[in-house]
Amino acid sequence: MKTLRVPEATVTRLSIYSRYLERLDRNGVSSVSSGEIADGVGVSPAQVRKDLAYFGEFGTRGVGYNVKDLMRYTLKILGLDRHWNLILVGAGNLGYALCTYRGFNMRGFSIVGVFDNDLTKIGKRINDLEVLPMESMPEIVKDHNVRIGIIATPTRAAQEVADYMIKCGMQAILNFAPLPLNLPEHVEVRNVDLSVKLEILTFNLGFKSAQNV
């Protein structure tokens, strides 16, 4: 098996292919071509094949791909052939929304601990979880073998929370605070910035208007 560096764009698309394949499978589709996948998710057929080629050969020439098989392969590649327990810090509205977000469960993620340092929030329930004080993090992490943490705090708290998460053993962090975190190399971080995409839209709208003038 090849060990080329895999572009992050490829991993992103793989995640999208994977979900598209789940949908096909639910709809009873058993076979699919790179062209159909491409149409379904809005990329080129060559792109689909190239992306898959980083990880092996999954199709049959002249035929296409078996939906169930390819779905399982993509899930496995993404590390989703297993269950992942997560912790989340920040029991505000965003934290609440993330805890109740179905999309995570559907992909094998479970939030097993919600933390906050606000005394008015500690003890409240979200689904079947109680919001806990930060000091409880090490215990939860140990009990549930947690490696990934989600930050849904106000911006000002994010860096401190990230540092504490790492002290508690987190190996990866998903950060919703609009602030670049400063973390050691061995920790994987990805940011979800809710307003950046919105600003790409305003940029493009502005650009269009300018061209019409």
Added chain:
Amino acid sequence: MKTLRVPEATVTRLSIYSRYLERLDRNGVSSVSSGEIADGVGVSPAQVRKDLAYFGEFGTRGVGYNVKDLMRYTLKILGLDRHWNLILVGAGNLGYALCTYRGFNMRGFSIVGVFDNDLTKIGKRINDLEVLPMESMPEIVKDHNVRIGIIATPTRAAQEVADYMIKCGMQAILNFAPLPLNLPEHVEVRNVDLSVKLEILTFNLGFKSAQNV
């Protein structure tokens, strides 16, 4: 002024520089170099200068950039030198979180209409807004001159909602449903997929584990 095509990655970074500059400005910093911006947001100094070069010359050789000026320029480039009214469909937990999200207001965005087709949700209040039925959309859009819509519905409703938004005149859509939308060319769409980034993390954790074995 050059009219090269601007890479989307550049626009994304511009949004991040812009917020970083706002922070510097709030902290009373008046001058900054490309190297300092680079350190602050985690890119290379050359990248910062290259990104800015798409839009003009904003610095002084040997000196650096005036923070307030560059902040204003970046905001203007992104189309954020004005106010943007938004509508949102889907008054669930995610919709609620987005309506109350400070990050939008801080960048000049206001959600002026929240819609749902669920009768149990219509009439409820979010901040100072009442959740309205879908039929009210055209009126709100007209009254507030809205061009951008946010989709925070369950996946199954997203495509239909997007179509209706466009009928109501939306020119751009920010889609939180994990589904590629099928829309006419002239409509700008960006997806915020909450679990894709999480799956990049699990991919990377899996990859690391594999390499250690």
Added chain:
DNA sequence: TAGCTAATGTTATTTACTTCACATAATATA
């Protein structure tokens, strides 16, 4: 005012990513 230092703006280089094009292989058909 001449020389030094610092940091921009920009060209050249390198690297990364995407698309193209086609050889290969599987199935269907006559």
Added chain:
DNA sequence: TATATTATGTGAAGTAAATAACATTAGCTA
């Protein structure tokens, strides 16, 4: 069984983006 058709997998070509390198210019110092 030969032929036509379809769609994969992949090397080559093309495009785009990031990095490096440097010429330029502002400000400082003696």
